[in-house]
Amino acid sequence: MHNGCMPPAITFDAVSKLYGEAAAVRSVSLEIASGSFIALVGSSGSGKSTLLKTINRLVPPSAGRVLLDGVDVAAQPSALLRRSIGYVFQNIGLFPHLTVGRNIGIGLELAGRPDPARVAEMLDLVDLPHGIATRLPAELSGGQQQRVGVARALAPGPRLLLMDEPFGALDPITRDALGRKVRDLHERLGLTTIMVTHDMAEALLLASRVLVMAKGGIVADATPADLLAGKAGPEAEALVAVPREQMRRLMALDREA
Amino acid sequence: MSGFEAALGRVPLLLAQHFLLSAAAIALGLAFSLPLILVSVRRPAIGRLALALAGLVQTIPALALLALFYPLLLLFSATVGGRLPALGFLPSLLALTLYAVLPILRNGVTGLAGLDPAVIEAAEGMGMTSWQKLRLVEAPLALPMLMAGIRTAAVWTVGAATLATTVGQASLGDLIFAGLQTQDWALVLAGCLAAAALAMTMDGLLGWVEHGLRHRKRRPALTAAVVIVAALLLSAVALWPRGERTIVIGAKNFSEQFILARLIGHRLERAGYRVEYREGLGSAVIFSALQSGDVDLYVDYAGTLWGSEMRRHDRLPRAAMIAAIGDWARRQNGVRLLAPLGFENAYAFAMQPARARSLGVASLADLTRVAPRLTLGSDLEFLDRPEWRDVRDSYGLRFATTQPYAPTFLYRALGSGRADVISAFSSDGRIAADRLTLLTDPRGAIPGYDALLLVDGAHAGDTRLTDALAPLARRISLSAMQEANYRVDRDAAKQSPDAAARWLARRIGLE
Numbered sequence: 001m002h003n004g005c006m007p008p009a010i011t012f013d014a015v016s017k018l019y020g021e022a023a024a025v026r027s028v029s030l031e032i033a034s035g036s037f038i039a040l041v042g043s044s045g046s047g048k049s050t051l052l053k054t055i056n057r058l059v060p061p062s063a064g065r066v067l068l069d070g071v072d073v074a075a076q077p078s079a080l081l082r083r084s085i086g087y088v089f090q091n092i093g094l095f096p097h098l099t100v101g102r103n104i105g106i107g108l109e110l111a112g113r114p115d116p117a118r119v120a121e122m123l124d125l126v127d128l129p130h131g132i133a134t135r136l137p138a139e140l141s142g143g144q145q146q147r148v149g150v151a152r153a154l155a156p157g158p159r160l161l162l163m164d165e166p167f168g169a170l171d172p173i174t175r176d177a178l179g180r181k182v183r184d185l186h187e188r189l190g191l192t193t194i195m196v197t198h199d200m201a202e203a204l205l206l207a208s209r210v211l212v213m214a215k216g217g218i219v220a221d222a223t224p225a226d227l228l229a230g231k232a233g234p235e236a237e238a239l240v241a242v243p244r245e246q247m248r249r250l251m252a253l254d255r256e257a
Numbered sequence: 258m259s260g261f262e263a264a265l266g267r268v269p270l271l272l273a274q275h276f277l278l279s280a281a282a283i284a285l286g287l288a289f290s291l292p293l294i295l296v297s298v299r300r301p302a303i304g305r306l307a308l309a310l311a312g313l314v315q316t317i318p319a320l321a322l323l324a325l326f327y328p329l330l331l332l333f334s335a336t337v338g339g340r341l342p343a344l345g346f347l348p349s350l351l352a353l354t355l356y357a358v359l360p361i362l363r364n365g366v367t368g369l370a371g372l373d374p375a376v377i378e379a380a381e382g383m384g385m386t387s388w389q390k391l392r393l394v395e396a397p398l399a400l401p402m403l404m405a406g407i408r409t410a411a412v413w414t415v416g417a418a419t420l421a422t423t424v425g426q427a428s429l430g431d432l433i434f435a436g437l438q439t440q441d442w443a444l445v446l447a448g449c450l451a452a453a454a455l456a457m458t459m460d461g462l463l464g465w466v467e468h469g470l471r472h473r474k475r476r477p478a479l480t481a482a483v484v485i486v487a488a489l490l491l492s493a494v495a496l497w498p499r500g501e502r503t504i505v506i507g508a509k510n511f512s513e514q515f516i517l518a519r520l521i522g523h524r525l526e527r528a529g530y531r532v533e534y535r536e537g538l539g540s541a542v543i544f545s546a547l548q549s550g551d552v553d554l555y556v557d558y559a560g561t562l563w564g565s566e567m568r569r570h571d572r573l574p575r576a577a578m579i580a581a582i583g584d585w586a587r588r589q590n591g592v593r594l595l596a597p598l599g600f601e602n603a604y605a606f607a608m609q610p611a612r613a614r615s616l617g618v619a620s621l622a623d624l625t626r627v628a629p630r631l632t633l634g635s636d637l638e639f640l641d642r643p644e645w646r647d648v649r650d651s652y653g654l655r656f657a658t659t660q661p662y663a664p665t666f667l668y669r670a671l672g673s674g675r676a677d678v679i680s681a682f683s684s685d686g687r688i689a690a691d692r693l694t695l696l697t698d699p700r701g702a703i704p705g706y707d708a709l710l711l712v713d714g715a716h717a718g719d720t721r722l723t724d725a726l727a728p729l730a731r732r733i734s735l736s737a738m739q740e741a742n743y744r745v746d747r748d749a750a751k752q753s754p755d756a757a758a759r760w761l762a763r764r765i766g767l768e
Binding site: 097 | 373374375376377378379380381382383384385386389393394397398473
């Protein structure tokens with residue numbers, strides 16, 4: 001499955017997005033190395049989802065450019081660009097009138113190279129039984145649906161995976177399991193992955209590099225270890241303090257027991 | 258054979274025409290709505306405008322919408338210089354199409370606008386082009402809602418299509434209107450039941466299609482589609498003109514017209530013609546229908562043509578008036594005045610004898626004095642006719658109130674005292690039967706109303722046809738016509754216009 005060539009590196013070149021007078025993203029410039037697993041963290045309205053969607057042009061930037069391996073994403077038709085990028089989001093958006101199998105195969109179908117064998121392969125990859133392929137999405141649990149969402153995003157073999165709060169609506173156990181699964185797939189398939197989340201603990205546990213956003217700008221950019229060590233500045237520290245404090249209290253409880 | 262069975266016998270052909278008209282209107286409505294729905298999705302402002310316009314059309318009563326298309330098409334036909342039929346199928350189709358648009362458009366737009374935004378985001382995120390998104394996601398998800406709209410449109414259209422009768426398109430409304438006019442409830446019932454059955458069947462079949470689409474089952478959708486197509490073919494075959502072109506005999510919306518149309522029709526059938534009736538046409542459209550050839554033959558009245566079509570207000574003796582009408586008619590696309598039938602059906606003002614005596618009224622001139630205390634009952638169109646304006650102005654009549662009634666109810670209004678004076682027709686059998694007092698017209702304000710048999714230009718020179726009808730010339734006396742009318746209009750032991758026409762033929766010695 002790993003096709004040898006490197007997953008894309010991403011460059012944000014002074015990217016801004018304005019909605020009327022309000023700026024959702026303010027002139028962000030950033031380099032993301034090939035093969036990294038990036039967590040984009042911030043509170044609601046910090047601009048993290050908007051910045052993510054400038055990559056697959058679900059949000060065209062008001063100014064600036066986004067480059068994949070040095071090529072402007074606006075250089076080709078949006079539909080073609082998006083077929084080469086996996087996209088998973090909180091509301092999943094499985095097509096309710098299509099079977100699970102057809103949902104997973106839709107990317108290949110769009111590209112004009114349908115491949116039924118690939119559906120079974122993808123179901124294996126996200127630990128779902130093959131029999132599920134003939135069911136309709138409404139018959140699945142939330143966790144199963146998001147697994148199908150991940151399988152659908154990865155079926156055409158993209159090297160870049162964008163995830164917008166992918167596990168936000170799932171229960172903690174499913175969330176943890178699916179998080180590990182995605183991290184595992186990131187390694188096995190050799191992807192560049194960007195995950196938007198408001199959960200700092202999730203970001204620290206999954207990502208190799210964490211970007212913190214506030215008011216449309218990047219306010220911290222550090223490895224999980226540096227963040228935990230408090231080396232990433234005051235905004236990041238405020239976010240890291242929450243899981244750190246929770247962990248401290250859990251360990252205290254554990255000692256008492 | 259009971260009246261109801263006889264009425265049912267007329268259903269199949271009318272049902273076929275009703276079905277074809279409704280199906281065509283729904284199909285055209287769909288063809289018109291679908292592109293609008295697609296545009297609306299990408300441009301919501303256009304969608305709102307289209308919905309507002311469709312809603313506005315819906316507020317126009319169906320009857321008025323049908324009637325409006327007649328002058329519109331006449332105007333359009335004149336500007337393109339062609340011979341566009343302004344009556345019959347085309348105006349009915351256009352009006353019903355407009356009617357069908359709203360439910361289809363509204364459900365389509367609502368169905369698409371109401372789609373889960375997450376599904377749309379996924380479609381775009383997966384890299385679907387606008388067309389792929391429509392084909393793979395939006396259309397299939399909005400289809401059940403759209404089908405529900407089509408079902409609503411189908412039921413509305415089948416109902417409204419009964420009104421197509423008034424613009425000269427044969428439909429199940431023929432039975433309903435003719436039945437209402439002659440108080441033949443078997444006819445009304447047959448028409449209503451057939452229309453209701455058609456509406457329910459179409460709704461059921463489309464429901465089947467909808468069910469199939471909703472649950473992604475091909476078989477029910479296909480079966481229903483096959484049934485619909487088969488019904489369309491069957492209707493078309495039933496209506497396919499075979500052999501000689503049929504003669505279309507027109508009739509306005511009252512009993513005498515129905516009877517005369519049958520009398521003419523029976524003679525033509527005996528002469529080997531196939532005959533079709535267009536009944537219930539408005540006075541205002543029937544002459545134009547003859548001019549354009551939508552109707553081949555009908556009986557009109559001298560005074561009506563004089564005032565409404567020729568726009569003349571002068572008064573001539575009966576013979577001179579008929580001659581002038583004959584000359585004028587020839588210039589209207591070659592229409593030929595075949596012959597006067599012999600009787601007059603004049604507008605007349607009738608009162609209850611006791612009431613007339615107590616008020617001291619014997620003539621229209623006497624009425625001037627007491628009119629401000631009285632109610633005038635009239636038929637539906639009289640108050641808008643030039644004859645009424647002439648009489649009113651000539652005698653200075655000012656009634657306390659004027660109240661239009663359907664002709665059948667007019668005599669009841671007079672009987673019950675809700676109207677003091679009514680505009681009656683001199684050939685109406687109920688005048689003699691109810692012993693009503695007819696007011697004299699000392700100033701000659703009411704023109705002559707000789708019944709005139711008119712033939713359109715295409716058949717003016719058809720001697721086989723004119724020979725078959727020649728015996729009718731000046732043959733029908735006023736009393737014979739009154740009696741024939743009374744057979745249809747009386748409350749007990751009513752006869753159908755067809756039976757009354759056969760009776761009349763015997764009465765005037767033609768059978």
